Amino acid sequence: MAGGSAIRGSRVGAGPMGEAERGDTAPRLYVSYFCSNQHETRPAFSADVQAPETWDCPRCGLPANLDQENPPPPPKITPYKTHLAYVKERRSDKEAEAILTEALEALQARRAAGEVIY
Ligand SMILES: [Zn+2]
Numbered sequence: 001m002a003g004g005s006a007i008r009g010s011r012v013g014a015g016p017m018g019e020a021e022r023g024d025t026a027p028r029l030y031v032s033y034f035c036s037n038q039h040e041t042r043p044a045f046s047a048d049v050q051a052p053e054t055w056d057c058p059r060c061g062l063p064a065n066l067d068q069e070n071p072p073p074p075p076k077i078t079p080y081k082t083h084l085a086y087v088k089e090r091r092s093d094k095e096a097e098a099i100l101t102e103a104l105e106a107l108q109a110r111r112a113a114g115e116v117i118y
Helices: 083-090 093-112
Strands: 028-030 033-035 044-046 054-056 063-065
Touching: none
Parallel strands: none
Antiparallel strands: 028 044, 033 063, 054 063
16 A cells, blocks of 8 residues: 555544643552551552541451551451461461361361262
8 A cells, every 4th residue: 555644643542742642640659558467559549639547458358457557357247368378367377277287187077987078
């Protein structure tokens, strides 16, 4: 094909010519929040608004606040937590290993006794 095209040099989604891709960056305020699982999250707020006192942790869903030494306690209902997260909260890795070993031994004993066949 010979000759230029009227739309050449542009691309889908491009803004008006000459404008910076995302425009000017507004002043941001980064605030650290801490949840009771010691996660730190730093959402950015516009510098001219008051940052909220609490923020939901994006990693575990627990509420987080600005006080690293005294994060908010987990609420009774934590819909974002998985069953495994609850188990990990109650049990240390060492306990988990002991429980797993115990469960495997029990299973092996039952297999040996012919109670479980697979
Ligand atoms: Zn968290």
